[in-house]
Amino acid sequence: MIAIGLSKQAFTQKTNSLDEYVITTNSLGDSSLTEFIRSIIAPGQFVMVGEQHGLKEIGEITSLIYRIAQPLGYNYLCIETDAVAAYQIEQSAKGKNPTQLAKEQDETFPFSIPFYTNYDDYDLFSQVIQSQGSIWGIDQTFMTQFRLNFDHLERTTSNREFKEELKKLKVSANAAFEKAMEEKDFMAPFIFQYSDEIHSKLMGLARVEDEKEVLRQLKKTKEIYLLNFAKQSYLSSSKRARLMKQNFLNYYNAAIKTDKHPKVIFKLGANHVMKGLNKSNVYDIANFVAELALLNGMNSTHVLVQGINGESAVGNPFSPVPTEAFDHTHDFPVEIQQSLEELNQKYFILNLSQLRPGAKSYSSELQEWMFRYDFVILIKDATATRSF
Numbered sequence: 001m002i003a004i005g006l007s008k009q010a011f012t013q014k015t016n017s018l019d020e021y022v023i024t025t026n027s028l029g030d031s032s033l034t035e036f037i038r039s040i041i042a043p044g045q046f047v048m049v050g051e052q053h054g055l056k057e058i059g060e061i062t063s064l065i066y067r068i069a070q071p072l073g074y075n076y077l078c079i080e081t082d083a084v085a086a087y088q089i090e091q092s093a094k095g096k097n098p099t100q101l102a103k104e105q106d107e108t109f110p111f112s113i114p115f116y117t118n119y120d121d122y123d124l125f126s127q128v129i130q131s132q133g134s135i136w137g138i139d140q141t142f143m144t145q146f147r148l149n150f151d152h153l154e155r156t157t158s159n160r161e162f163k164e165e166l167k168k169l170k171v172s173a174n175a176a177f178e179k180a181m182e183e184k185d186f187m188a189p190f191i192f193q194y195s196d197e198i199h200s201k202l203m204g205l206a207r208v209e210d211e212k213e214v215l216r217q218l219k220k221t222k223e224i225y226l227l228n229f230a231k232q233s234y235l236s237s238s239k240r241a242r243l244m245k246q247n248f249l250n251y252y253n254a255a256i257k258t259d260k261h262p263k264v265i266f267k268l269g270a271n272h273v274m275k276g277l278n279k280s281n282v283y284d285i286a287n288f289v290a291e292l293a294l295l296n297g298m299n300s301t302h303v304l305v306q307g308i309n310g311e312s313a314v315g316n317p318f319s320p321v322p323t324e325a326f327d328h329t330h331d332f333p334v335e336i337q338q339s340l341e342e343l344n345q346k347y348f349i350l351n352l353s354q355l356r357p358g359a360k361s362y363s364s365e366l367q368e369w370m371f372r373y374d375f376v377i378l379i380k381d382a383t384a385t386r387s388f
Contacts (some may be wrong), residue, residue, distance in 0.1 A: 016340045016361050021351040028064050028247050033349060038068050040353075043190045045293040046300040047074065048286050049268040050273030050373070052322075053314035056383045058305050059120035062267050063127055065303075070131050074263040076134040076255065077128045077277065078248065080272070084149045084218055086137025093125040093135070103388040111177075111317050112148040116244040118313070118385035124267075136264070138247040140221040140240055142178070146190045147173035149214055169198070184318045187229075189224050217243075237280035244272070244285040264289075272304050274372040283355065304373045308332075308348070310342060310382030323384040332378075333366035340378070348378040 023032050041047050047065060051058045066077065079086060091103040099122045106117045115121070128135060140148060147170055154166040167351050174189035174206035180188035199219050206212045220243055255262040266289075271278050273286040287304060293300040309327040329340065340348060352370040369376065 002047060006118075016335060016358075017255045018355075019350040020241045020333055021111050021354050022339060024306050024343060025349075026062060026346045026348065028347070031154040033347070034064070035069060036349070036351070038072075039064060040351075041065070041074075041301050042072055043071055043299060044263075044301050045261055045296060045298040046289045048266050048268065048273035048289070048300060048302045049301065050268060050270035050304050051173045052284075052306045052312065053115055053269060053315065054385055055305075055310070055379065056120045056305055056385050057120075057307075057379045057384065059118070060268075061305055061377060062265070063124045065343065066124065066131075066133075066265050067126060068122060068132065069263070072263070074265050075131075075132060075133045075259075075315070076136055076262060076264040077124070078138055078251075078264050078266040078268075080115060080139045081113060081137035082139055082145070082149075083137045083247065083250075084222075085142070085145065086135045088113065088148070088152070089116060089125055089137075090129065090135045093122065093129040099388070106388050109145075109148040109151070110313065112142060112145040114142050114167065114315060118387050120385050135370070136248070136251040139246045139268075140224050140243055141217050143186075143191045143221070143225050144189045146194065146218065147177060149218065153211055153214060154168040157206075157208070157211060159211075160208050162207070162211070162334045164200070165202065165205055167305075169202075177262060181317065191218075192217060194222055203226075217247075234281060240282045241280075241282045245288045246287060248289070250284060250333055261298065270304055273304075276372060278372075279380050301375075302373045302375040304369070304387040307378070307379045307382030308343075309380065312382065313387060314317055322387065333363050333369060335341060335366050343380060346380050348380070350376050350378075352376060 025033055049058070049062050049065060066074065081089070088105060089102070091166070092098050092105060094099045099119050102117070107115070118214055125135065150166050150170045150173055150202055154163050154170065155162050157322060172193065176190040176193060179185065199215060202215050203212060222368060224236050224240050224243070227239065252259070252262060266273060270286070271280060272284050274284065275287055275290050276283070278284045290300045305330065307326060308329055311323045311325055314322055314324050318326060329337065332340070336350065353374045355362060355366070355370045358369060362370070
């Protein structure tokens with residue numbers, strides 16, 4: 001039976017088969033998968049990989065996509081950090097032993113760079129750097145990152161008075177971090193001590209525009225976090241989305257001086273790569289770059305990568321365990337649930353873009369997926385990232 005416009009609850013029999021649009025494989029080197037990815041991203045300018053954080057396979061999948069895309073002119077990887085963290089990641093990735101350098105950085109400034117303190121993502125970062133690519137960090141500064149950014153400014157400035165003030169602030173930021181960890185208090189980090197008075201004093205001392213921009217990012221991230229802690233999540237998400245767009249444009253406008261249409265791979269949380277309104281009810285960076293690509297006579301590809309079941313790394317530093325089990329089987333659109341019943345391989349790839357002409361033949365949940373993303377990669381028995 002073909003069900004037209006019915007909700008998930010109304011599906012009582014087998015729905016439209018997705019088999020024609022599905023690839024299943026145990027290997028990311030499968031030629032049918034690589035040729036599919038190449039064909040869909042070749043005419044584009046941007047590829048946005050929307051991830052479930054904490055899965056080992058997502059670093060491997062993004063590496064695969066970058067490896068296919070780089071000969072097609074994609075030379076930039078855009079990630080969910082600020083510019084200072086992206087710079088630190090690049091410096092580690094340029095070294096002879098990238099993961100060791102990254103591990104040492106994490107030991108010096110623990111919990112300063114979220115998501116990427118693992119071997120799997122550094123395989124990707126090293127690949128980007130070895131292929132002469134660059135890494136862009138377009139997100140807000142992480143709430144426990146202030147001491148890392150103060151250290152970066154202190155090490156790179158030639159302004160003696162600015163340097164001395166930063167040294168003092170590093171002492172306070174380190175003490176605040178230690179207090180947060182000892183007392184398991186999310187409200188203890190230095191972000192909440194970064195007052196307008198401190199910001200104004202630093203801005204008055206800074207002489208270089210790059211230094212001032214790092215400080216402006218600190219002020220903006222405090223505003224975003226405070227809105228979130230005040231339970232004004234929409235305003236927080238909206239301000240964060242605007243910041244990501246502006247930060248992206250800073251990189252993009254620099255790149256177009258030598259490359260008319262810079263091609264970029266994004267690796268961000270799944271909510272950030274949805275076309276249209278995302279789950280936070282904002283038009284995020286994904287919608288912005290989708291429109292930008294169209295203006296340039298090109299397109300963008302939006303990919304959801306998620307585990308079906310398995311183990312994921314836990315980002316909470318106060319968690320008693322480093323990983324947690326999950327099972328999303330019953331969270332997927334009903335048509336996908338039915339397709340997964342007979343899945344006996346590791347990866348399930350569905351070309352969502354091909355479903356759009358007959359969209360009304362599918363459940364409302366699958367319709368949401370097919371207009372927000374172009375294809376989806378689901379991972380059976382996913383494994384957690386290998387932390388340093």
